[in-house]
Structures are given as structure tokens and as C-alpha cells.
Amino acid sequence: HNIEPYAGVSGLEAELIGNLARLIEVLEHHWRILRRPAAPDEWGQRLRNLTADFFEFSLNEDIVFGQGLEDLLEQWLDDCQAAGFNHELPAAVVADMLLAALEQSSISQRFLAGMVNFCTLMPMRAIPFKVVGLLGMNDGDYPRYYPAPDFDLMAAASNYRPGDRSRREDDRYLFLEALLSARERLYISYTGRNARDNSSRAPSVLVGQLQDYLAAGWRTADSDREADLLSGLTRVHPLQPFSRLYFSADNDFFTYAGEWSDIHTVSGQTPGVDGILSAVGSPGIIGCRQLITLLKSPARVFYNYRLGVYFDELAAPADYSEPFSLDALAVYSFSNELLSSALAAEPDDRDRVLTERAAALRRAGELPLAGFGELTAARLRQTARLILTNEEELMSQWPLAAGDREIRLSLLPRGREQRLEDWLSGLRQRDEKDTGPLARWEFSYKEGGGKDKTGCCRRMLSLWVRHLTACAAGIELYSYLIGPDKNVELPPLPETRARQELTGLMEYWQLALRLPLPLSLKTALTWVISKGGAEKRLAAARKAYEGDSFNQGERDYDPCIRRSYADFEALMAGPEPGFTALAAAIYEPLARMACSP
Numbered sequence: 001h002n003i004e005p006y007a008g009v010s011g012l013e014a015e016l017i018g019n020l021a022r023l024i025e026v027l028e029h030h031w032r033i034l035r036r037p038a039a040p041d042e043w044g045q046r047l048r049n050l051t052a053d054f055f056e057f058s059l060n061e062d063i064v065f066g067q068g069l070e071d072l073l074e075q076w077l078d079d080c081q082a083a084g085f086n087h088e089l090p091a092a093v094v095a096d097m098l099l100a101a102l103e104q105s106s107i108s109q110r111f112l113a114g115m116v117n118f119c120t121l122m123p124m125r126a127i128p129f130k131v132v133g134l135l136g137m138n139d140g141d142y143p144r145y146y147p148a149p150d151f152d153l154m155a156a157a158s159n160y161r162p163g164d165r166s167r168r169e170d171d172r173y174l175f176l177e178a179l180l181s182a183r184e185r186l187y188i189s190y191t192g193r194n195a196r197d198n199s200s201r202a203p204s205v206l207v208g209q210l211q212d213y214l215a216a217g218w219r220t221a222d223s224d225r226e227a228d229l230l231s232g233l234t235r236v237h238p239l240q241p242f243s244r245l246y247f248s249a250d251n252d253f254f255t256y257a258g259e260w261s262d263i264h265t266v267s268g269q270t271p272g273v274d275g276i277l278s279a280v281g282s283p284g285i286i287g288c289r290q291l292i293t294l295l296k297s298p299a300r301v302f303y304n305y306r307l308g309v310y311f312d313e314l315a316a317p318a319d320y321s322e323p324f325s326l327d328a329l330a331v332y333s334f335s336n337e338l339l340s341s342a343l344a345a346e347p348d349d350r351d352r353v354l355t356e357r358a359a360a361l362r363r364a365g366e367l368p369l370a371g372f373g374e375l376t377a378a379r380l381r382q383t384a385r386l387i388l389t390n391e392e393e394l395m396s397q398w399p400l401a402a403g404d405r406e407i408r409l410s411l412l413p414r415g416r417e418q419r420l421e422d423w424l425s426g427l428r429q430r431d432e433k434d435t436g437p438l439a440r441w442e443f444s445y446k447e448g449g450g451k452d453k454t455g456c457c458r459r460m461l462s463l464w465v466r467h468l469t470a471c472a473a474g475i476e477l478y479s480y481l482i483g484p485d486k487n488v489e490l491p492p493l494p495e496t497r498a499r500q501e502l503t504g505l506m507e508y509w510q511l512a513l514r515l516p517l518p519l520s521l522k523t524a525l526t527w528v529i530s531k532g533g534a535e536k537r538l539a540a541a542r543k544a545y546e547g548d549s550f551n552q553g554e555r556d557y558d559p560c561i562r563r564s565y566a567d568f569e570a571l572m573a574g575p576e577p578g579f580t581a582l583a584a585a586i587y588e589p590l591a592r593m594a595c596s597p
Helices: 012-034 040-054 060-082 091-103 167-181 205-217 226-233 258-264 288-296 298-306 328-344 347-363 370-397 455-459 461-472 495-512 521-529 534-546 559-564 568-572 579-594
Strands: 129-134 182-188 400-411 418-429 438-443 477-482 487-490
Touching: 012 040, 040 060, 040 091, 060 091, 129 167, 167 182, 167 205, 205 226, 288 298, 288 418, 288 461, 288 495, 288 579, 298 495, 298 559, 328 347, 328 370, 347 370, 370 438, 370 477, 370 487, 400 461, 400 495, 418 461, 418 495, 438 461, 455 461, 455 521, 455 579, 461 477, 461 487, 461 495, 495 579, 521 534, 521 579, 534 568
Parallel strands: 129 182, 438 477
Antiparallel strands: 400 418, 418 438, 477 487
């Protein structure tokens, strides 16, 4: 059928997929049976089979629940038999009966079993207590709402007769019984504030009527105002359980959640000044990945590594429209898959592997349909072939594999020791001499040209950091970015200069742990490589950050920088050393070496 089979699974994954397949089979089996109407006796057997297939009553509580289900079913069958009812019933009627019976609390459950009793408001429970507490008396929750089934003719307004039962009136009577049962204290709680914005919310209509009744008939001893009476009887608690009011000695609020008290106590650490957190106690050990994160999103360092906060964007709703092209992420993912498969094959088989992998992507439904999929697959294959051609040129210059090298550096940014440890993989050498220069390269699936002049620099961030690390460790390294149109070369740097550049990055890494830096990648690179005067460069940076009528700005897809600096003015007004100084110090060395316009 020209459909790619699902990738094989084994081990624990096979067990999980087997359980899922079994669940789907049993669900489909019972769905086919339950969709057909049947007489009560047959429904009883169906429900027993359903319970046996989906429930295993092993614990004592489960056994009691299972016995309750069986008793409920037996009672329903006895009622049908006593009434001589043997007509076929649809699943909706049987389900409504069972669910309604399960939702009702049993009157025979234990009551008065201890010093403190929790129960629902039910008739015949108006027993005097010293203290009665009514919890959850929110508007819309009490009086309770009972949705009537479709076949309940008494629920229709046109069929109402005097004397018909009203459950809302029953709840009103139960509320009165609870009031009369309180001998010394009556406690009523409700959600009086919105949990999202702390706006006021009304209580249950019965609680509101009680407040109006009290305000109309009583006053406090020292005031004749209604508001003073209600405010004296009402305690408004803070919105959060960690509010400072619960841990302050200036009021009578109290809490049993003592774990929140730590956030209100002053530790021995020196607090930050002017919104800047204090330096971390020990810088620890970092790797190239942390410095790459600093270059890609400086503000993310503060939120992810210092605060442990991750601004996960909401998943976009599924797009049910038919795509005619791939987005940038899909192009990168599929190009990387094709290239990895080709590099793992023999040189003579690479073209065949590219064709097979592209065809497999089409059969798996990853590419657009029909002719659009053919064009997309052809472009992916062509890009991979061009990259492989450029890679073969470098392989001829660096034919021998040099293995991996461990990097251990200890630098002193701002006089504080910062250690960097990592591995350099994929190294190549010209001959078998260990003392000669080495080479290393990474791949880019986009051409260097185009309107976006910052693209080349952004694609070289990972290569640049590892190039600096190797040169700072005394390795004579040539680094290459292999693209479909050309290879970009980074020549070796003197060890002193590389250590100086790397020390500067570590210095800004330590600063980024104290505050979100007023800096973003594309905006800073736009300012660095733009030509013209200061106003023209800042205008280009503003457009890159805020976007325009046709394109989104960088702040729109980076939640960390958007959280700290809402617009370009806020970015420029950020804390010292400021946007322009940071952009020049962090990104100019890379732009000067490889991405000059």
C-alpha cells in the first residue's frame, strides 16, 4: 500500500504496546456489544462481563466497592422483575441509572464514628453539635444542581404540579437544619476570591441571604454600620498559602504549612542589589553546551540555570490543513536524517541511501502528498548531495581520524575560578603525526546567502564555542561549517587570544546567572553587522527584535527575553553593561572572523 511500517519495538516498549493493543481490543469488543439495546437480564450479564474484564478487586476497599456494584446491579434487576419490565433498553438509559446511583452517597454509611465527623448535607442529620462547619459554600455549588435525565417528564416546567419535589428547596431546608444544629459556633467557608486574578466572587445565594438577614437585624457594640458587622464576622484569607501574613506576628493569621516559612526568613547569603541576584556560591564546572546556550539565548541562562524556571510554550493546535511545504524545523530534522544515513554508508552507496531514505519519509507521511512531496524529497536529496560533495573535499585534505580529545580548562573570569570540561569529537588530521594541526567540522543545511545576514553567524555558534575551547587548550584546530553552497573556515587562534575570548564568555556566563541579560541573539547580530550610523543600526536592531507587519520579531518566539524585556525600549534600558556593550563584547569576535557582511 506504499505505507512505511511503524518502527519495531522491543523490551519494555513491546510490553507497553502489547498492553495498549489488548486494551483497544477489549474496548472495541465491549463497544460493539453495548451499543445494541437489550433486556435487563442481558444487560446484567453484559455489565458483569465488563466489570470482570476491566477491574481486579484485590484490596479491601476495592472488594467493598465491587460488592457495592454487584448489590446495585442486583437491586436494579429485582426492581425490573418486580415491575414485570422486560423491554429492550439502550445503553444511555442503563448508564444514566448506574451513574446516578453511584454518585449518590449511601445513607447507611458510618456516621458519628469519631470526635470529628465529615459528611454531606442529608436529611435526618440535624443532630446538635458544639461546632458545625459548612465547607465549599460557593455560588453555583450550593444549592446543588441535579441535571435531570432526558426521560424525566417531571423536570419539564410545563409538567410541574403543586407538591412536586424540588431538590433546590431540599438543600435550602438542609442549610437551615445545619444552622440550627450549631450550639456554640457556626463556621461557613467559600471561595471569595478568584484564584487567577484575586477578584471578588459571590458566595452561595443561601450564604448571601444569611448575611443580609444578619446585617438587617444586628449591629456591633461599637458601630451602627452594616459593613462593620459583616467585616467583623468574615475573615478574608490571602490568595496564596505562602503569603507573608501567615508568618507575621502583627496579625492573628496562622497556618500549619510551616514549610513556607523558609521563604520569609533571611538567609546568610547577601541579598541582591538593584534587582541583581548575588553571585552563586561556587561557579562549579560548565561545558561547551552552557556557553552555547549563553550565545543562543542569554536570558534563558538566568531562568533555566539559576531559577530552574522553564517557559514552556503551549503546544500549537493540530493543523488539519494539508501542508504543501515543510517548515524550518522539519527541513532541519529530515535533512539531518538523510545526511546521517548517507554518512554511515559507503561512498558508492550514498546516492542510493539518500533515495531510499527520502522515499521512506514519503511512505511514512512525513512529506507533503503527491507532486509536492516529490519536489520536497528532491530538494532534500539535492541539499544532502551538495553537503556530501563539500564534505568529500575536506576529507581529501584531512583523510585520517584523530579520535576524541578531552578538554580541561581552569580560567579566572573576574578573579573567580571557573572550570570548563568537555570532549571534542570528530577530529581529523592530515597525516599520522600527532603534532600536526587538526580539523573538525559541522553541517549547515541552509545556504549562506539570502536577506538574513545574521544566519551564517547563528549557524556557527556551536562551532565557534568548540573552536575557542580547543584553541584555548593549545590545540591547533581548523574548524569548518559545511553548507550546501560553500565551506566556512575558522583558522586556528593563538592560545592567549582564545583564552582571553573564552574568559570573557565565562565572565558573562557568571553575570547571566545573576540577572537576565538585556541581549538577544538575532537582534545583537543585526546591530553588530549592520552598516551605517548609530540610528540606522538601532533601527535595524529594533525591527529584528519587535518585527514588522510581515515578520515576527525575536521576542515573539523567545519567551525568556519577552518575559524580561517587553519591547526594544525596555531592552535598551536594561541594566549595565547594556545592550550595545554586551553585543559588541559577545558577538563581534565571531562576526569579525566568519560573518562579516
